[in-house]
Amino acid sequence: xxxxxxxxxxxxxxxxxEGGPPIFFMLLWLVYILFPIxxxxxxxxxxxxxxxxLILLFIVSYIAGHMSKYLRIWAVxxxxxxxxxxxxxxxxxxxxxxxxxxxxxGMLPNLRQIGFALSGELLLFGFEVWHYEAMNHMEALxxxxxxxxxxxxxxxxxxxxxxxxxLRAQLELANDEISRLSxxxxxxxxxxxxxxxxxxxxxxxxxxxxLAEKLIANHPDRARQEIRDVQLTSRAALKQVRExxxxxxAVTLQDELSNAKRILAAxxxxxxxxxxxxxxxxxxLIDNMLGMCLREAxxxxxxxxxxxxxxxxxxxxxxxxxxxxxxxxxGCDKTxxxxxxxxxxxxxxxxxxxxxxxxxxxxxxxxxxxxxIVPRVRSSSKKGDS
Numbered sequence: 485x486x487x488x489x490x491x492x493x494x495x496x497x498x499x500x501x502e503g504g505p506p507i508f509f510m511l512l513w514l515v516y517i518l519f520p521i522x523x524x525x526x527x528x529x530x531x532x533x534x535x536x537x538l539i540l541l542f543i544v545s546y547i548a549g550h551m552s553k554y555l556r557i558w559a560v561x562x563x564x565x566x567x568x569x570x571x572x573x574x575x576x577x578x579x580x581x582x583x584x585x586x587x588x589x590g591m592l593p594n595l596r597q598i599g600f601a602l603s604g605e606l607l608l609f610g611f612e613v614w615h616y617e618a619m620n621h622m623e624a625l626x627x628x629x630x631x632x633x634x635x636x637x638x639x640x641x642x643x644x645x646x647x648x649x650x651l652r653a654q655l656e657l658a659n660d661e662i663s664r665l666s667x668x669x670x671x672x673x674x675x676x677x678x679x680x681x682x683x684x685x686x687x688x689x690x691x692x693x694x695l696a697e698k699l700i701a702n703h704p705d706r707a708r709q710e711i712r713d714v715q716l717t718s719r720a721a722l723k724q725v726r727e728x729x730x731x732x733x734a735v736t737l738q739d740e741l742s743n744a745k746r747i748l749a750a751x752x753x754x755x756x757x758x759x760x761x762x763x764x765x766x767x768x769l770i771d772n773m774l775g776m777c778l779r780e781a782x783x784x785x786x787x788x789x790x791x792x793x794x795x796x797x798x799x800x801x802x803x804x805x806x807x808x809x810x811x812x813x814x815g816c817d818k819t820x821x822x823x824x825x826x827x828x829x830x831x832x833x834x835x836x837x838x839x840x841x842x843x844x845x846x847x848x849x850x851x852x853x854x855x856x857i858v859p860r861v862r863s864s865s866k867k868g869d870s
Contacts, residue, residue: 510550513584517543520570520578527574535570542566542581549588560588560601564608571612579612579628582635590642598639605636689717735775737761737807741796744782748794751786753811759798764805770858773838774807780827781809781854789813789852800860807856815846831856 549559791813843855
């Protein structure tokens with residue numbers, strides 16, 4: 485029973501293939517189909533035998549059109565034919581069923597299909613005008629003019645909204661590309677700095693160490709001088725490394741946690757944070773590692789999980805830091821290969837540099853839990869973590 489409820493919940497919260505609000509909202513609008521059903525139930529029995537099956541076909545095509553973009557254009561034409569029959573056979577007020585059709589037209593994938601669908605709507609309205617003019621019911625039809633105008637405008641409003649969303653997505657991709665190129669340039673700059681300065685310094689330390697080893701037996705005083713030079717040179721190298729690191733725009737866990745809240749909120753995923761990383765005195769290296777792993781994990785949740793909730797847990801013990809990211813999405817099979825698993829491999833490779841561990845628990849339909857564990861290294865003076 486619980487599995488059936490979970491499957492039903494996943495269905496009603498599922499989104500159309502090209503995005504948009506969950507199917508729940510589409511089903512919610514079907515409450516308005518009660519009006520034509522009520523109007524039809526008041527008709528004589530001989531008029532209902534075809535009317536109710538057509539209502540059922542209208543509902544099925546409406547749902548199918550939302551679920552499949554390939555069936556959408558056919559669902560639109562089915563709607564138009566049913567509305568034309570009802571308006572001709574029963575009452576002009578059945579034209580209000582066109583609002584269901586208008587929502588489908590607004591979701592059509594390209595302008596060509598939208599043009600065909602709008603042409604069908606215009607033919608429908610032209611047929612209505614001709615029919616009611618012939619029946620001398622033009623006054624009744626004129627009362628429906630605002631509804632007709634609204635039905636024609638709804639697809640344009642939806643198309644503009646989709647176009648705006650597409651442009652925003654393209655802008656985000658452009659910004660991501662700029663960010664990627666900036667990071668690449670920063671890596672090249674760091675590589676040049678390491679090669680030009682630190683590489684030369686380490687080469688000098690190596691040569692002086694080898695020289696001191698040769699002089700230590702016969703010329704101890706000179707060997708001690710070479711060792712002192714090695715110490716001075718190593719301090720200079722340490723200073724260079726610190727200056728290089730201080731000039732980098734390092735990713736931090738606290739910054740990525742703030743970014744995660746914004747990204748998940750934009751994807752309509754509720755976020756719950758347990759624990760406060762700000763209370764930990766993380767070294768720059770560990771802070772950077774955890775921040776990058778959190779960024780990759782949140783990206784996977786948004787792109788692949790179809791989750792509605794994400795929980796980020798932070799905890800630390802005297803021996804380790806623990807960061808867990810859980811979602812209630814569709815999960816996955818651990819044997820599957822895909823972009824999400826490429827990101828997991830990247831995280832594991834990154835954590836290997838600090839002896840960290842990556843735990844991954846997932847199964848189809850049961851969500852995913854990602855656990856990141858990094859050991860804490862205490863200094864001998866116990867003043868802080870390195």
